[in-house]
Amino acid sequence: MLWIDIDEPDAGELERLGQLLNLRRGAWTAQDAGRPMLENYGEYFRFSVSTAPAPNHGTDDRLPNSTEERAVPGSIRVDFIVSERWLVTVHAGNVPCLDRFREQDKAETLIGLLTGQALAASLLDWHLGEYFQEVSRIEEAADKLDERVLRESASGILLGRMVALRRRVSRLRSLLVAQREVFYGLSRPDFALVTDSGAAPFYEGLVTRFERAVDEVERTRDVVVGSFELFTSRTGQQTNDLVKVLTFLTAIVGFCAAIAGLMGMNFKLPFFETGTTGFSIVTGGLVFIALISVAYARHRDWI
Missing domain, CATH: 1.10.287 (Helix Hairpins)
Incomplete structure (x- = not known):
């Protein structure tokens, strides 16, 4: 199995790669750049996902929309082209989940025996793991904010931090929900014809993990709302x-x-x-x- 990972590609490099892998002409531009989509080309299939925002981009005010996923700072679009014997990933910037996947191997392993479809399923699982980590970071920030609310007087600074956390959760949820078509589509019966029988159970398991990730983000939103209610109670107490x-x-x-x-x-x-x-x-x-x-x-x- 061959895995080709391309960072910051140019048009000529993608064209040469398409010729080597016998991809259809214009395959790199066929997909709508606005949101993740899943496309079936028979011998291979293509999809894209958006990574969780990087921790250093958690305070930006912009929110994603249906036409521009890259409006979210720190989120990187990753394109997958998957066949039975090879896998291509294309992205513009460092993708933590891909780096962590490579770093886990400390010696010669048997990962190369996987099919391209099985490897793609594994990478998608690592991709969802980044969303779980971002949820943990948001919850940790909310806990620290609750301690400040109880220890300090209510102020506009604390309220501003709560608004920033709320926007951070909204960005995370918007990015994740936009990828529902990809995770659900990979487990549909029509795609079972292009995935090998050994990889099909992994794609079905990804649906469950995806739904759990959405539930975790929803729960985190409730945590942030609870912080605001604590802030409101603290403000009422100070007023009294x-x-x-x-x-x-x-x-x-x-x-x-x-x-x-x-x-x-x-x-x-x-x-x-x-x-x-x-x-x-x-x-x-x-x-x-x-x-x-x-x-x-x-x-x-x-x-």
Whole structure:
């Protein structure tokens, strides 16, 4: 079995490869570049997938759409052309799942005995593994964000990070769901005619793994929504604390104003003729009452 992996190809290189493998003319442009599709050429079949976004591209605001999968930063389109005795992968940039597949072999192995279709199924499994890893990274980021929400005061910075996580999950789900046609199509009866009998069970298993990946992404979206609900609860708690403080301060000011108003009544009493001494006594008494009130409120955790 021959595996040809082409990174950053040019038109002339692809044309020469097509002649060597006896591919149909224009095979490299036959597929719609907008979304992953599966095409059957009889002796071989072709499909493409989009990798999970790289970790360093998790904060971009752009979202994928039906006409431009490469609108997602860090996601690389990988084209597969698969025959029984050879496999071609074409991509523009480093693909982690392909590198990890090659790095697992530390000595001479029997992987070369696989058919091209079986190897493609194995590479697709590694490809889905990258989505599971991205889900784990998002969940780890959500956990750290929850700790900050509980430890710090709610702020626009924390809310912005939650929005970035939400967009990150949306990108991941959009990329993954767009590949449903490929994973389901490879297990259809019509494609069973072009895949060898030994590879067919692997393609059927990929459908289950694909659905599990979609479920994991959906669960991660619920985790991010839970972080936002925690942020909302924290914000409500801080608002309640602020209202309690303002209410208590209003009560103290109102009490002092009542005392001051009582002292200002137009009744001739000896106390009102004490001058500076009486003013100092009243002012000191109001400050003392306010301090005692604050200390008692702190003791009861009112403020």
